[in-house]
Amino acid sequence: MSTRGLVERLKNGECILNAEGYMWEFERRGYLKAGAFIPEVVLEKPELIRQMHLEFVHAGTDVVEAFTYYGHREKLRLIGREDDLEKLNRIALKIAREVADETGTLMAGGICNTGIYVVGDEEASDKIRAMFKEQVEWAVEEKADFIIGETFNDLGEGLLALEAIKKYGNGVPAVITLTPYIPDETTDDVPFPEACRRLEEAGADVVGINCGRGPRTMLPLLREIKKVCQGPVAAMPVPFRTTDDHRTFQSLLDPETGKSLYPLDLACAMCSRSDIRQFATEAKEIGIEYIGLCCGNAPNYFREIAQVYGRQPEASKYSPDISQSFIFGEKISKKYSSSDKLRQYMVSGKSTK
């Protein structure tokens, strides 16, 4: 596998696949608390981080992103673990670097929204600058190939992230993604296509959107962003069935009870693998060069994206082959006398009561 740099590969016409969604997946597995969403698992069970990186590489990711999402000063202070801030960042970065070296993938450092950005508040901006500076410097020291700044709902904070990567990143490329919620504009009132263009003009190597919306409601916005951006565009939706009436996964309702699903009950609104394949197909058609999934991502989804983008990751060895099923395989099921009745009981049998 190629280990050439991000920018070189994109300039060469290659696409980059990035598996995200670590936070949600660790919560699902019982190692991270929903609500605060802080990656303490990095300190407590680092071997699990390594394993999850390997699973996503197996499923086709080109990027191993250090699990530092919400591992910033503000969040660590919230749970009284500010003293562990640098340790958490360095462990996550070192694990990502090791996995990337072992697998020939790219390693990314990550910074994200701080929660304290306020338009026009210079004091808040200075605090954010200091938070980004320390995380970018740690990422550079731990030899990140590039740095991702993500889930910014304000363009202003996205620009601060880019500024920090430019200033302290020792020349590593910057990928900046904003999060679209229900309106087609950022919370500092900039339409997303314009916001992405401005990030690009300010020197981001890849710009785009991640999180917030599912494939169906992210695609129309991606088309608009593609029209105005010159360089590579990133697309990383959440794998949930968002609709025109409920554009974000935060706004989804339970189809049976009508109750809000976010954040604990979203499983009943997850995309199918076919939905993900369809998304990847459309994203490829409109020329998305940097693609992945955010909260809710899993290796079986990611393999779909990888294959649509022409890859055959190791996990392809275990791609589904229903023809081998003794119940649903068209040919093979004929060899088993019980198959017809079993299938009938499973999918079309009438209740006797």
Ligand SMILES: [Zn+2]
């Ligand atoms: Zn997300």
